[in-house]
Amino acid sequence: MKISIEKCVQSLKEHDNILILTHAHPDGDTLGAGFALCRALLKLGKKARVICADEIPSKFDGVFESFEMPEFEEDYVVAVDVGTPNLLGDLCDKYGSRVDLCIDHHKSNTEYAKELLLDDAAAACETIFEIIKMLGVEIDKAIADCLFTGITTDTGCFRYASTTARTFAIAAELVSLGADNGTINRVMFETKTKQYAAIERLALEGMQFFCDDRVCIITITQEMYNKTGAQEQDTEAIAPLTRQIEGVEVGLTIKEKPNGECKCSIRTFESVDASVLAASFGGGGHKQASACRFECSVEEAKARLVAKCEELLK
Amino acid sequence: MKISIEKCVQSLKEHDNILILTHAHPDGDTLGAGFALCRALLKLGKKARVICADEIPSKFDGVFESFEMPEFEEDYVVAVDVGTPNLLGDLCDKYGSRVDLCIDHHKSNTEYAKELLLDDAAAACETIFEIIKMLGVEIDKAIADCLFTGITTDTGCFRYASTTARTFAIAAELVSLGADNGTINRVMFETKTKQYAAIERLALEGMQFFCDDRVCIITITQEMYNKTGAQEQDTEAIAPLTRQIEGVEVGLTIKEKPNGECKCSIRTFESVDASVLAASFGGGGHKQASACRFECSVEEAKARLVAKCEELLK
Numbered sequence: 029m030k031i032s033i034e035k036c037v038q039s040l041k042e043h044d045n046i047l048i049l050t051h052a053h054p055d056g057d058t059l060g061a062g063f064a065l066c067r068a069l070l071k072l073g074k075k076a077r078v079i080c081a082d083e084i085p086s087k088f089d090g091v092f093e094s095f096e097m098p099e100f101e102e103d104y105v106v107a108v109d110v111g112t113p114n115l116l117g118d119l120c121d122k123y124g125s126r127v128d129l130c131i132d133h134h135k136s137n138t139e140y141a142k143e144l145l146l147d148d149a150a151a152a153c154e155t156i157f158e159i160i161k162m163l164g165v166e167i168d169k170a171i172a173d174c175l176f177t178g179i180t181t182d183t184g185c186f187r188y189a190s191t192t193a194r195t196f197a198i199a200a201e202l203v204s205l206g207a208d209n210g211t212i213n214r215v216m217f218e219t220k221t222k223q224y225a226a227i228e229r230l231a232l233e234g235m236q237f238f239c240d241d242r243v244c245i246i247t248i249t250q251e252m253y254n255k256t257g258a259q260e261q262d263t264e265a266i267a268p269l270t271r272q273i274e275g276v277e278v279g280l281t282i283k284e285k286p287n288g289e290c291k292c293s294i295r296t297f298e299s300v301d302a303s304v305l306a307a308s309f310g311g312g313g314h315k316q317a318s319a320c321r322f323e324c325s326v327e328e329a330k331a332r333l334v335a336k337c338e339e340l341l342k
Numbered sequence: 343m344k345i346s347i348e349k350c351v352q353s354l355k356e357h358d359n360i361l362i363l364t365h366a367h368p369d370g371d372t373l374g375a376g377f378a379l380c381r382a383l384l385k386l387g388k389k390a391r392v393i394c395a396d397e398i399p400s401k402f403d404g405v406f407e408s409f410e411m412p413e414f415e416e417d418y419v420v421a422v423d424v425g426t427p428n429l430l431g432d433l434c435d436k437y438g439s440r441v442d443l444c445i446d447h448h449k450s451n452t453e454y455a456k457e458l459l460l461d462d463a464a465a466a467c468e469t470i471f472e473i474i475k476m477l478g479v480e481i482d483k484a485i486a487d488c489l490f491t492g493i494t495t496d497t498g499c500f501r502y503a504s505t506t507a508r509t510f511a512i513a514a515e516l517v518s519l520g521a522d523n524g525t526i527n528r529v530m531f532e533t534k535t536k537q538y539a540a541i542e543r544l545a546l547e548g549m550q551f552f553c554d555d556r557v558c559i560i561t562i563t564q565e566m567y568n569k570t571g572a573q574e575q576d577t578e579a580i581a582p583l584t585r586q587i588e589g590v591e592v593g594l595t596i597k598e599k600p601n602g603e604c605k606c607s608i609r610t611f612e613s614v615d616a617s618v619l620a621a622s623f624g625g626g627g628h629k630q631a632s633a634c635r636f637e638c639s640v641e642e643a644k645a646r647l648v649a650k651c652e653e654l655l656k
């Protein structure tokens with residue numbers, strides 16, 4: 029059931045042992061939302077804890093201050109920035125069907141939770157910002173850093189068209205509350221490891237164009253990981269590159285998994301809805317940024333994606 | 343003489359035939375500031391015109407709506423975002439010594455104008471935003487687009503540490519006044535021509551490291567322009583790449599001129615003041631982004647820059 033932000037705040041107030049779930053392959057927005065909400069609930073004297081199916085990438089060490097999260101038996105389960113239960117990864121079996129409250133901004137949210145606050149925001153952290161204010165918790169520097177991280181990462185540093193006046197206004201407030209925007213953006217966007225720089229170079233060298241150059245595809249193979257020492261989690265910044273060439277309307281980044289299967293990140297502009305393209309292969313996401321998985325080889329996935337793009341670009 | 347923003351606004355009010363100078367090799371900030379101020383002055387019923395020594399790069403066609411600027415005999419000359427007279431380029435001879443008012447945010451401003459409004463802002467357009475409000479002119483969509491363009495380009499799309507709560511607050515207001523942030527950022531940051539993509543690839547391939555990998559240098563030669571079809575004005579986006587590798591504290595981009603001389607863009611983090619490095623070769627700019635020119639070959643410039651970096655990094 030979809031609920032209002034007021035109802036969401038009331039539900040949070042009514043519970044004391046709150047488990048917060050983030051999505052697998054965690055990004056800045058799910059983590060920022062989870063940690064900010066957890067800190068706020070702890071400040072209210074509640075017990076709260078954030079969990080994630082996967083390890084938190086080390087680049088976040090520099091922006092999310094660590095803090096003690098208590099152990100307890102949860103009586104309320106909240107998922108943040110999680111559009112479908114399977115995005116919970118290994119936590120899906122245990123929690124997929126027992127999420128009490130989902131706070132999300134993905135239009136493709138499958139309404140799997142008992143209550144859903146679906147906000148048309150550029151980042152889940154925008155919504156969490158308002159929830160925390162309505163909970164009456166003072167936003168300190170640590171919370172501001174969490175929220176700023178989520179907002180800046182989900183908007184490509186305020187670059188994507190999803191960024192609104194509200195996004196900028198919240199950013200202004202977070203910076204005045206102490207968010208260290210310079211450092212966060214430097215760590216999130218300006219720091220490439222030498223391994224990443226090497227795999228980026230290989231990726232750019234192998235860039236291919238289809239559909240009269242309106243589709244750009246970058247492929248990242250296991251061989252490329254091995255050659256450069258880069259890991260999959262290092263390569264998040266590759267996907268936006270596919271959409272940057274003049275005339276490209278669909279940018280696809282296909283990453284080979286160790287088992288030979290693959291996943292694809294989709295980036296588009298207005299002419300193609302990325303979530304539609306993703307959905308036709310069982311995936312989902314936003315209008316200009318989505319993802320899907322394939323139980324086949326990179327080459328086969330590429331052929332299927334190109335065929336679908338041809339159809340959508342007609 | 344340094345003046346306050348109130349005095350600056352008063353001076354603008356007192357004159358009716360105002361010529362606005364932008365710096366040579368114009369960027370989004372000098373052009374956005376110039377065009378926004380010009381539009382505001384025209385709305386007040388004054389005569390105003392923007393001029394620039396160099397051609398305006400075509401990428402700005404998509405963001406600055408063209409408008410008619412009257413011809414007239416100027417009785418007041420304003421320079422925006424111009425730190426030193428020589429940055430006026432070919433306009434320096436005629437106007438360098440007769441600038442009545444300079445509105446700038448470069449700490450290295452040489453106070454060459456009769457009156458200087460030096461604002462510690464992330465972009466000159468932040469200051470122009472406040473001036474226009476104080477002039478009592480309503481900010482329409484066209485003005486908002488100009489100002490947003492200047493702010494986003496001078497902050498690397500809100501990425502640099504120079505971005506403040508004030509920057510975000512002004513951006514929020516400009517977007518709510520109609521600035522098309524999605525399109526502007528797409529054109530400014532997300533669109534690479536194939537020529538640019540090709541020269542970027544060559545540039546990355548030739549990246550060199552010095553001073554225990556704390557200095558990264560990219561060199562762009564005339565041969566690389568010829569090979570890829572890219573032009574110098576296309577390569578603005580290269581400089582930030584030098585600073586993105588983990589551990590790099592000074593990023594240098596040396597571009598060869600047709601006459602064999604060269605210029606260098608300097609990008610740094612906190613440990614080195616870019617304007618100090620630039621000043622030791624007669625250049626200037628900001629703490630984390632500066633530039634200088636050399637009347638020698640790329641290789642000689644590189645040697646001199648590395649020697650100076652070694653000294654500054656000690």
